[in-house]
Amino acid sequence: MHDGDAEPVGALFTRRRVLAFVLALVVLAGLGVAYTVHAIEREDKKKYGGNGTAPGPVPLSLQGPPRLLFRSTESGPGYGHVAAVDAAAPGGARQVADRTCDRLYAAAGRALCLIVDRGVISRNYALVLDDQLREVRRVELAGTPNRARLSASGRMASWTVFVYGDSYAATSFSTRTSVLDTRSGELVQSLEDFAVTKDGADVRTPDRNFWGVTFTADDNTFYATMSTGGPPHTYLVRGDLKARTMTVLRENVECPSLSPDGTRLVFKKKVSNDGRNPWRLYVLDLASGTETALAETRGVDDQAVWLDDHTVAYGLPTGAGAGSDVWSVPADGSGAATRLVAGAFSPAPLR
Amino acid sequence: MYLSSSRSQDTATGVRRDRARAAGGVVTANVVALGLVSLVTDISSEMVTAVMPVYLVAGLGLSILQFGFLDGLYQGVTVFLRLAGGHIADRFAARKKVAAVGYGVSAVSKLGFPLIGASVPGIGTLLAVDRAGKGLRTAPRDALISLSSTPESQGKAFGVHRALDTVGAFTGPFIAFLILSAVATAYDAVFVVSFCVGAVGLLMLLLFVRDRPSPASERKAASTRAGLRLLRDAPFRRLCGCALLLGAATVSDAFVFLVLQRRLDLAGHWFPLLPLGTAGVYLLLALPMGLVADRVGRRTVFLLGHVALGGVYALLAGPVGGLALLAGVFVLHGTFYAMTDGVLMAAAGAGLPAPLRTSGLAVLQTGQAAGKFVSSVAFGWAWTRWGPERAVMWSGAALAVAFAVSAAVMGGARARARWGR
The missing domain is CATH 1.20.5 (Single alpha-helices involved in coiled-coils or other helix-helix interfaces)
Incomplete structure (x- = not known):
C-alpha cells in the first residue's frame, strides 16, 4: 500500500x-x-423483573370505598397497569387491574386512560373507561400522551399530547390539548381554535400552545396553561367551552389543578432556568390572588391532584429506574412532603 | 487564469487514470466510496434525528419549552468550522484528514447522549458537536468528489454521491424505529447503534477513500489571501451570490412538511414519513439530473431547479388538495433537490482551482447556508404574522425575484463568456 x-x-x-x-x-x-x-x-x-403485585383475578371497580387510583410502576408483572390502594392505608397492598395506561385519571365512576401503542410507528389513543375499566370510547391522539383530566362529574375529559414538529429539525415541539364531552360526544380537537384575550386585546399569535386543563363544577368553565412568544412565557387562562373563549389571568402558571371546593389552584411555577428541575409547586388563592409555595422542595413536573381540600398529590421519578412514586404535601405551605405510594404514577383519588 | 493552470496541474498528478476512467463514463471508485461513506453516516445521524423528539419528551421528561434556546448555538459554530475546515484542508492538502475528523467527531458525539442524561445544556452541546462535525466534513468531502472526477463529469459524480447519500436518509429512520419498537424505552441502544454505524462510515473513509496528492507548490498556493481572492473571480462570485439569494427564498424542509401536514390534516404518526417522499424522488432523480446538468449546463439546471421549488409553493398555497397535493409536492420537492443540491457543487467544482477547491466549496456552502438561515427566520416570522398560506405566497414572490435576478446575473455571465472572453 x-x-x-x-x-x-x-x-x-x-x-x-x-x-x-x-x-x-x-x-x-x-x-x-x-x-x-x-x-x-x-x-x-x-x-x-421485580416481585411487584401481579394483575389479580378480582376485577378492579371504580365504585366502592375511598381509594387512590394510579398507574403502577412497581417492578414486576403489574408494571404499567392500573392499580388502586386504600385511601386510608396507601402504603398497604395494591389491587392491580388488567388494563394498562400511560396516563390516567378518574372521577365519578369513569376513567380517562391515555395509551401508547408501541410499534414501528407508535400510535396513541385516549380511552374513556367505565367503572369496570371497560372501554366506552376511543380517540386517536396526535402525539405522545402528557396530561389527562376529567371534571369532578366525570362528564368532561381533557388531554394534552406532545406533537413533534418534524423529524428533521428535532427541536421543534408543540402541544395539543383536546376536550371531549363524554355525554354529547362532542370533541374539541384543539384549544388553539378558541379566541384568547389578554388585557382586553385579542391574542392571535399562531405559536400559542395549551396544556394542563382543569374543570370547574359547572362542566363548562376550565383553567389551563397557555404558552406563547419566544422565549416562551406561560400564562394561566380561564376558558369557556360553550363560548369557545379564553382569558389570560396571570403569568408563570403551568398545569393548574382546581381544589374540590373550587377556591384554589395548585400549579407548577418556573423558578429557575435549571434544565433539570425548573419548577416548584405553588397554590394560588383565586379570590385574593396570593401564591403560597408548598413544602415540596424538589422540582415537580406533573399536574398535581387534590386528595381533599387540604392535601395535593403528584408523581416524582425515583431516580435512574423506570419507576416513580406518588408523594403528597399539605396545600397551605406547611408540613413536609411524604411518600404516599412507592412505585406509582398518575394518581387520581376515588372518593 | 485559475481554470487553465489548475487543469494542467491536474493532469500532471496521479489522478490521471481516475480521470480517464471518469471521462469514459465510469464514476471513479473514490466517488462511490465517498457515496457509501455518506450513506452509512446518514443512517447514523438520521437514527438520532428520528428518536430525538421522543427521547427528549418521553425519555427525559423535559418540558418542550426548555428547548427553544438550544437552536441558536448551532449556526455560528457550523459556519466558522466550515470555513476554517475548508482552509486547513487546502493548506495542508489534508481533505481526507479534515473530513475524517468531522465524521469522527459526529460519531463519537452519539455516545455522549446516554452518558450526559437529562441535562439540557449537555444535550444542546452534543447536538452542536454533531453539527460541527457535519460542518467540518462537508466541504472537504465535496472537494474530494470534485477532484476525483473530470471537469466534464462533475454533475454525474455529485449525482451518484447524492443518490447514495439519500439512500442513507431513507434507511436511518426505519432502523431507528425498528430498534425502538424492540427496546421501547431503552433509547441508549439507538445511540450506541448510531455510534457503531457512524464508526463504520469513518472506517470506510479511512480505508477506501484516497486523497488527491498535492505537490508542495499547490499547498503554498492555498493561502488565506488566495482563498479570499477566489471571490474576485467573477463567475464564482456570481454563483455564490445567486446561491445565497436563492437560498434566502428557499423555505426549509421543516416548514414545507409542516404546511403540507396542515393542508392535509395528517394524523401525527404519519408525519415522520413525509420527508421520505421527497427523499424517494430525490434518490431516483439525483443521477439523471446530474447527467443532464453535465450536458446542458450545471448553472442552468441549478437555476431551473428553483422552478420546481416554485411549483411546490404553488401547490402548498393553491386549491389542490388530497393525494394530488401530496404526490405533487413530493415529486416537485424531490426534483428541486435533484436539480440543485449536488448540481450546485458540480457547477462550482470544475471552475475552482484544485488547490483551493475545498475553500471555494466551503465559501459557496456558507453562502447558501446563510441564505437558508435568513429564509427560515423570515418564514417563521411571516408564519407568526400572517399564517402559513400567506407566508408561502410571500416566499413565492421572493423566489420569483431571486430567480429573475439570478437568471440575469448568470445568463449575462454566460453571454459574455460566449462572446469571446
Whole structure:
C-alpha cells in the first residue's frame, strides 16, 4: 500500500484493506447487536423483573370505598397497569387491574386512560373507561400522551399530547390539548381554535400552545396553561367551552389543578432556568390572588391532584429506574412532603 | 487564469487514470466510496434525528419549552468550522484528514447522549458537536468528489454521491424505529447503534477513500489571501451570490412538511414519513439530473431547479388538495433537490482551482447556508404574522425575484463568456 503515492489508482480496495474493514464491521455489528440485546434485557428486568403485585383475578371497580387510583410502576408483572390502594392505608397492598395506561385519571365512576401503542410507528389513543375499566370510547391522539383530566362529574375529559414538529429539525415541539364531552360526544380537537384575550386585546399569535386543563363544577368553565412568544412565557387562562373563549389571568402558571371546593389552584411555577428541575409547586388563592409555595422542595413536573381540600398529590421519578412514586404535601405551605405510594404514577383519588 | 493552470496541474498528478476512467463514463471508485461513506453516516445521524423528539419528551421528561434556546448555538459554530475546515484542508492538502475528523467527531458525539442524561445544556452541546462535525466534513468531502472526477463529469459524480447519500436518509429512520419498537424505552441502544454505524462510515473513509496528492507548490498556493481572492473571480462570485439569494427564498424542509401536514390534516404518526417522499424522488432523480446538468449546463439546471421549488409553493398555497397535493409536492420537492443540491457543487467544482477547491466549496456552502438561515427566520416570522398560506405566497414572490435576478446575473455571465472572453 502506498498512501499518497501518485500511481496506484483505486488501489485502496486492496485485499488487506477489505479484510480489515470486514473484521471491523463484524466487531462493530456485534457491539451494536450485543448492546441492543443488553438494553432490552435491562429494561425488561427493570420493569417486569421485580416481585411487584401481579394483575389479580378480582376485577378492579371504580365504585366502592375511598381509594387512590394510579398507574403502577412497581417492578414486576403489574408494571404499567392500573392499580388502586386504600385511601386510608396507601402504603398497604395494591389491587392491580388488567388494563394498562400511560396516563390516567378518574372521577365519578369513569376513567380517562391515555395509551401508547408501541410499534414501528407508535400510535396513541385516549380511552374513556367505565367503572369496570371497560372501554366506552376511543380517540386517536396526535402525539405522545402528557396530561389527562376529567371534571369532578366525570362528564368532561381533557388531554394534552406532545406533537413533534418534524423529524428533521428535532427541536421543534408543540402541544395539543383536546376536550371531549363524554355525554354529547362532542370533541374539541384543539384549544388553539378558541379566541384568547389578554388585557382586553385579542391574542392571535399562531405559536400559542395549551396544556394542563382543569374543570370547574359547572362542566363548562376550565383553567389551563397557555404558552406563547419566544422565549416562551406561560400564562394561566380561564376558558369557556360553550363560548369557545379564553382569558389570560396571570403569568408563570403551568398545569393548574382546581381544589374540590373550587377556591384554589395548585400549579407548577418556573423558578429557575435549571434544565433539570425548573419548577416548584405553588397554590394560588383565586379570590385574593396570593401564591403560597408548598413544602415540596424538589422540582415537580406533573399536574398535581387534590386528595381533599387540604392535601395535593403528584408523581416524582425515583431516580435512574423506570419507576416513580406518588408523594403528597399539605396545600397551605406547611408540613413536609411524604411518600404516599412507592412505585406509582398518575394518581387520581376515588372518593 | 485559475481554470487553465489548475487543469494542467491536474493532469500532471496521479489522478490521471481516475480521470480517464471518469471521462469514459465510469464514476471513479473514490466517488462511490465517498457515496457509501455518506450513506452509512446518514443512517447514523438520521437514527438520532428520528428518536430525538421522543427521547427528549418521553425519555427525559423535559418540558418542550426548555428547548427553544438550544437552536441558536448551532449556526455560528457550523459556519466558522466550515470555513476554517475548508482552509486547513487546502493548506495542508489534508481533505481526507479534515473530513475524517468531522465524521469522527459526529460519531463519537452519539455516545455522549446516554452518558450526559437529562441535562439540557449537555444535550444542546452534543447536538452542536454533531453539527460541527457535519460542518467540518462537508466541504472537504465535496472537494474530494470534485477532484476525483473530470471537469466534464462533475454533475454525474455529485449525482451518484447524492443518490447514495439519500439512500442513507431513507434507511436511518426505519432502523431507528425498528430498534425502538424492540427496546421501547431503552433509547441508549439507538445511540450506541448510531455510534457503531457512524464508526463504520469513518472506517470506510479511512480505508477506501484516497486523497488527491498535492505537490508542495499547490499547498503554498492555498493561502488565506488566495482563498479570499477566489471571490474576485467573477463567475464564482456570481454563483455564490445567486446561491445565497436563492437560498434566502428557499423555505426549509421543516416548514414545507409542516404546511403540507396542515393542508392535509395528517394524523401525527404519519408525519415522520413525509420527508421520505421527497427523499424517494430525490434518490431516483439525483443521477439523471446530474447527467443532464453535465450536458446542458450545471448553472442552468441549478437555476431551473428553483422552478420546481416554485411549483411546490404553488401547490402548498393553491386549491389542490388530497393525494394530488401530496404526490405533487413530493415529486416537485424531490426534483428541486435533484436539480440543485449536488448540481450546485458540480457547477462550482470544475471552475475552482484544485488547490483551493475545498475553500471555494466551503465559501459557496456558507453562502447558501446563510441564505437558508435568513429564509427560515423570515418564514417563521411571516408564519407568526400572517399564517402559513400567506407566508408561502410571500416566499413565492421572493423566489420569483431571486430567480429573475439570478437568471440575469448568470445568463449575462454566460453571454459574455460566449462572446469571446
